Amino acid sequence: MQKLAVEMNNVEFIYPDGLRALSDVNLKIYEGERVVILGPNGAGKSTLLMLINGLLKSTRGNVYVLGLSVEGKNLMEIRRRVGFVFQNPDDQLFCPTLWEDVIFGPLNMGLSKDEVEYRGYEALKAVGLENLKDRPPHHLSLGEKKRAAIATALAMHPQILILDEPTANLDPLGYIELVKILNQLHKERKVTLITATCDINIAPLIADRVYLLNKGKIVGEGLLREVLSNLKLINYANLQPPIITQLFANLVKLGIIKLDKLLPVTIDEAINEIMQLKKD
């Protein structure tokens, strides 16, 4: 049996101004999983992520991270194990140089000087920014800033990495680079990846399992292909299926092809289906 990385039981969150951001959220994420939380803008994705490392406290229900309840006495331990990459790297990078930003976390963990430096270099290397360590964050491109933001979390050697809209505003190359880095981390360090995004097309690249969030409620959950090919569910969540899935859905609807299983959600799956059809 796999160990639970994050567990939420009937979690509710209401902002001080009365806005109900989350209601009745149940969620189980296991260690080593790649999970995407998909939802439109304002669905409560960021709020949900912030509950995981205790930046916000649920108004009702319990949140457990790696078996620890998210509350006062456990917060430091939880933040040590959970890396958080914020949506806007300009919020995450607040030091005069990239290097100081990267070692900010390890220093707060009270590690030795050598260990702090080692982790700093290692984290920058993992995202390919070791040459820019003395630059002020202000002079980095957005793609570099996003990677830098990931490095600042990585330097703490987190077991869980949380990313809020990591691909927002990225150009195609930056996008590909980011996906590569995330998957490498997952493969080499067994980091649990939890990503919140409204970009459905990235989900197949960085996740095996999906939660659909809409208006503060979990409206769907399951394996990637099961959820993303379920057009009714996707529409109910105020999202659009991936382009490939839309194409196949239309082809099926027009009677051009016949498919007796789930619609493909990635290019690879689509190619497989086409090869299969050709064989038949």
Added chain:
Amino acid sequence: MIKELLKAFEDLVYLERYPLLNGYLQKIDPRIKLFATAILIIVIVSTLKITPLLLLLITIISFTIVSKIPLKNFLIRVTIFIPIFAGIITLPLPFITPGLILTSFSIAGFSLNLTYEGVYKMILFTFRVWLSIAYLILLILTTKFTNMLYAMRRLKFPQIFIMLTSITYRFIFTFINESYRMILARESRITSKQRRLDIMRDLGNIIGTLFIRAYERGERVYFAMVSRGYSGEIKSINKLKIHVRDVIFLILTILICAVTILLNYLMVI
């Protein structure tokens, strides 16, 4: 136009061209430099005669040259701000100080006496301000910002002060750019000639929005800090060591200060 000015200013602040040069002051430990600058400024503001200040002028010119900073640019940069500040403040001094009258004239019924002591006081004051600023600018030009923060930390400046300096440095251009974008966004929707009142009101809105955004960003930055284990204390790796050349520099500075103080007693003017 604004964009170019911003860019130039930004490069000046972030590119750190001079601190990276291989000059004399660049090699001195930032703690020693900060400490030495503080001593020099204290000596400058407590000197009451011009001759001792000339010694400090020669000193700073030599420091500038051995630090490979273009002397002309440096002098212009220091002098630019002087008339605005010291000039305005000292303008009445030559007329209200009693003493040897050089010349007198009357404006609108008031008779004004220009005195020798007054002129001397004005020159002395301006010179002292000029020198203080010059030493500060030289310190900034030859020290990387992060090293400056490090020096402040080691010299036990208050944590909150260092944090504020650091965050201001980091975000000042993020906010300048943000306000610039807001101004552009406003201008792109202006299709007729504006009354002055409308412009003022829009600017007020922009400034207000900027405050709110700063507040919200402050909150998000704090979250980012907390999620990386921040608990009110900034830590850093101690990486700099005091070398022989730092000690020599300190002794040199103290020597110059001592001579200045001595001259201040011995000289008549």
